Amino acid sequence: MSIRVRFAPSPTGYLHIGAARSALFNWLYAQKTGGKFLLRIEDTDLQRSTEESTRSIIEGMKWLGLDYDEEIVFQSANADKHRAAAYKLVDEAKAYRDFTPKAERDDATVKQGVAERARAHSEAGTDPRDNPYRDLTKAESDHRAAAGEAFAVRLKIPRQGKTHFEDLVFGPQEREYSEIEDLVLLRSDGHPLYNLSVVIDDIEMRITHVIRGQDHLTNTHKQVLLYEALGAVVPQFAHLPLILAPNKGKLSKRKHGEVVSLTTYRDRGFVPAAFRNFLALLGWAPADGKEILTLEELMEQFSLEHIHRSPAVFNFQENDPRHWTDEKALWMNAEYIRTMAIDQLIPMVRNELRANKLWREEYDDDDREWLVKTIDLIRQRFFTLKDFSAQGRAYFSDDFDFDEAAVSKNLKKDPQLRELLPALADALEQTDPFTAESAEATLRKFAEERGVKAGLLINGSRTMLTGQAVGPSMFEVFEILGQKRSVERLRSGVPWFDAMNELGDV
């Protein structure tokens, strides 16, 4: 039987990076085994589910390159099937109607309430399965239901025994029945609940391997019981270690904001392949230890056996813009930007420049060669795609900002530059042909004649031409920018020095 896996997010917000990793692992497993990767949107919580969230999930997956097979399944569309299955279990006496009135719960304190109730049970030694309706006669139950009394449907967990299943990551798992409450399958308003819905849908979709977050590990026992009650084959399970915040707490939007959202990485200039590569290394490592892996290598090397069991900390520093996300992710992105095939990089740069009105159609045409050369030159020290429009702006537009620190370090520091730079412009204007080599020869000769260090002129030029204190080899920059623009920008320097004199800070 061929392998079928699925990613089943609930559309209650942006795509969380933990969820994105689950999607990735499922996808990789399908690719590796020649199986199918399906997408199911678990939108049964109508209050919290939004279409916008569904869109963002699909977008995020597309961005990561995770294409799914077959049609998307919307869980809400299957509610009738879920209900029918629950009623069938009632008929078979594997589930029962619970006529206990629904208890009101306060959303904000549910977690706490649940824990307290559980504590009370364990302290008092009462069995959570004790329920006056559990053993109601069929006639009585049918009668009350027919009379219109509201009821929830609960699965009848046997009194004695235990469940067990083999988790592909966490190994053999066991749980006493006495630790499992008779779980509610259907709410008293007829709404099917999570555990029922997943199981029915997974059966329906013929899922063979359920790969998901570890937060579902203990609940899996309930699901195993359901599969058995339904007479279905229990799939294989593989639970993934959780991704934690730096304080080893839960990584959540409420507390940590946009770092946990996949779209943030797209919006802040990540190369999809880089982020995908980084994500793959959270909780998994290839056998040979190689960390930069192409998609093909990931697909080939991925295996459930190498997923480990301890949670991974996603390392970032809140309130520090320089370390806004995991440094290794940032490093990996830079690595991809400077080493990936330039043809693959260009479309991303094009998007970035377009978004900032820096793109000219000639770049795809007459100026293609120039563009390739320029990108190849500047990408060497960029970390994100954003850098192309920020630090790299001066390469694509005459309208760029000057970095203040660069101006004071490379321009204002030496008053001689006021006169030297325009003079250098004159010399460069006479240089023919104008290439990196000839520009270098001109500049060095000029420096020698004036008795100044070449570095002074080089650094001053860099700031005049690019607005930056750092950047590629200056002579390459001269050539890239061309004679005309280089000369113009060197001459435009005068205002800097005028302003400097007015302020009297020479």
Place this chain on the structure above:
RNA sequence: GGCGCAUUGGUGUAGUUGGUUAACACGCUGCCCUCUCAAGGCAGAGAUCACGGGUUCGAGUCCCGUAUGCGCUACCA
């Protein structure tokens, strides 16, 4: 409270059946290169493998306990 899972340098990980100085990547420090900053090269700091007991000639690797963290324990997903 109960049950479950985890615990290797700051972070991500390797250490498959117990056996030399615990390996790699990111980050950090210094040096080289150099027109700056990266990249690259070289060197280095940083882990008594959570702690305490055992088993053994020998344990990060096996056993027990403790601690800490996380998860689950809903008519949420």
